[in-house]
Amino acid sequence: MRVVDAAWQEWLSSNVARGCTPGSMVDAMVQAGFADGEARVAVHHAFDRRASGPAAPATVADPATNPYRYDAAPVARGNLIHAADREVRVLLRCERPQLVVFADVLSAAECAELIERSRHRLKRSTTVNPLTGREDVIRNRTSEGVWYRRGEDQLIARVERRIASLTNWPLENGEGLQVLHYGTSGEYSPHFDFFAPDQPGSAVHTAQGGQRVATLIIYLNDVADGGETVFPTAGLSVAAQAGGAVYFRYMNGERQLDPSTLHGGAPVLAGDKWIMTKWMRERAYG
Template sequence: EAPGSTTRRGLPRSPGAPGAFLYSGFLSHAECDHLIKLAKGRLEKSMVADNESGKSVMSQVRTSSGTFLSKREDEIISGIEKRVAAWTFLPEENAESMQVLHYEVGQKYDAHFDYFSDKKNVKRGGHRVATVLMYLTDVKKGGETVFPIAEGRDLQHKDETWSECARHGLAVKPRKGDVLLFFSLHVNATTDPSSLHASCPVVEGEKWSATKWIHVRSFDNPPDVMTDARCSDDNEQCPRWAALGECYKNAKYMVGTKDTLGSCRKSCGVCDA
């Protein structure tokens, strides 16, 4: 069981609402503080995936800063990843590395889908089927996660403690230790438009969160990875990760194994460009 409260509840649900569940106290406060401590000093401007090319690009749609923490980077991260897999019933290997995000006053992430529109990102692991959003701090005001077109928005009462942004949809307040799980695909594997969501601007205070995106297939060992033996990097962050020593700390992902190609082989210098 996760530390703290074991309260799990589904958000108001109607045919046009996403499958979403809130777990109060999934993370202990000590775990939250640990993730923030690891991320500080590594933060960079957050990126978004270009709908055509699939490449990571800067955009005013997303104004936070963030960083990825390697899978199984330490015992605490490993424990969280195991609990996420147990709660979602989705294998650890289907998940991307944890991304920690920091939002200051006015920073936000406009409405978007977590499933992909480009073929490049879908190729590795398939669509993102689920998002596990961990709130690492309380926020004085703002910073809510809002589903703007979910039909269940009319069932949710909101008082003056909610931001104006949160009033325009089904919303969840960030509370330290709570975790929101929502699905981007229907049970028949088609994309769910009602999973459209946004991170409302922070009005007072600051917001820290951590996200685990989980794919329909293995993200660590995609079945078609050996068909592409080019000497290249799959992510523009590869040079930075390599400089931080990830070629050794996270060799399976960065370099690969005898059976799988890594995602940053060029930056790790294990092939001839």
Template sequence: MTDTMLHFQPALGDWILHNLRQGCTAADVAEAMRAQAMPADAAKAIVDAFVFALRTGSPLPVDSVKVEPAFRHEAPRLAAGTAIRTSDRLVRVAARATQPALAVLNDVFSAQECEELIALARPRLAPSTTVDPLTGRDLAGDRRSSQGMFFRLHENPFIARLDQRVSELMNLPVENGEGLQVLHYPQGAQSMPHFDFLVPSNEANKASLARSGQRVSTLVCYLNEVEEGGETVFPETGWSVSPQPGSAVYFEYCNSLGQVDHASLHAGAPVLRGEKWVATKWMRQRRFVAAGETAALSHG
């Protein structure tokens, strides 16, 4: 598979950027370019590159974009069947999709486990942050109005048991997982559309990618009853998953070639009534090494 370069005049890039920032849809901008005799595929690819850069904080295209081969869908890592047996639990599969690989799972955590996760996480919550793609520094989040915290792998026997179960579900070694993250969304909070994979062109991601490889899959487990709102929404596919205590949404976005699936774009709808608690697990291509752990390992 080879990449293709599409070249365009910088003035066209300025026009695309202006219209997107004014609220025009990507489809409308691409259609206007097609109406001026640009091939439809080229127009879509150029506009999509601007949309991706705006969403991820990547550098904006100047006069060319690289068109990568289409994402190759592979057999999901998640086991087949209507139920998945882990070493300590039977998890029911409520629904599946293939593009992207996605599943809704029931009975991932028990009611008692959900309550214990919330109780352990609550005193350690801190305002969620985003990472400046140019500097790598944490910024007060404007795309995600929530509080969160991370558990360390094997932090205690309870967390170790959940990490083991989740790794069996996601069909990757425990050590490939980042620490379990718990997020709390109060009424009115939401997360804007985003990708879970790490964008290689972002300076903030390069060191993490070198240590642990790309993120490949996500499991978001809902920990409480949300009175209204708080769905996990996949805008590119039309999927919307309602939060139910102990249930989870699982999705994949990186294949064996290292390609990432832009159809995995997702968001957390606003919590209209009540609050939402979720626990998230991200899996990497290889053993997860946190920042600062490399130096510790090198000293034995």
């Protein structure tokens, strides 16, 4: 008979913090050799502990006074990651900021289908107003987008399962996928994907699912010139190549937010650019 030792306690609290469901945790413990009743009690207590202590407030790290501590990212190690139904190649890993570039997340046919089905649904993109929390159309984000509900159809559901496996983050913690289109000269100036903790408008967005913790941007076409995803603080840019993707993680287990994940979409200099983005939350979303 197994006992809930310190290592299991640690496992329980980190899975509660990651937003796992009680059922999936009980199943995992039973598979590891715990009796069903015992697993249920341990999981129940782990959720109680979280309910009794408020989570530390999220804070933006400061390189001078409070540097970001890089804990282990959930993405698996290795050069090839088995992501549900597809083998995905790793092209580059960066530790500071925590970033991984992938090839072949989507097939050419999947990219083409996602572009075609999005083309007629596009709307001018908005940006969250940090003061009000409302979505505003602003000049520094010249793109058009469409949101897909989670699991909206078979293709979206399959891609979401693949992304959850690739990023090793629960599917339920993901926002709906967003497809974005930039025409020639379209761009998105540098910004953070997390909600600024000190801005009153952020509470509206974090009320459900908590903070954003990581982003996966998938490129749906090859951009003829320009349109890289740029990380100005890190001095890094990722070229848009159909089926490839960039993952970056900006919140650690202590709820620090990494300012070196500042990023944007560089102006498209020739042709157009299509991307699909998955934002991941601390807890179940939607």
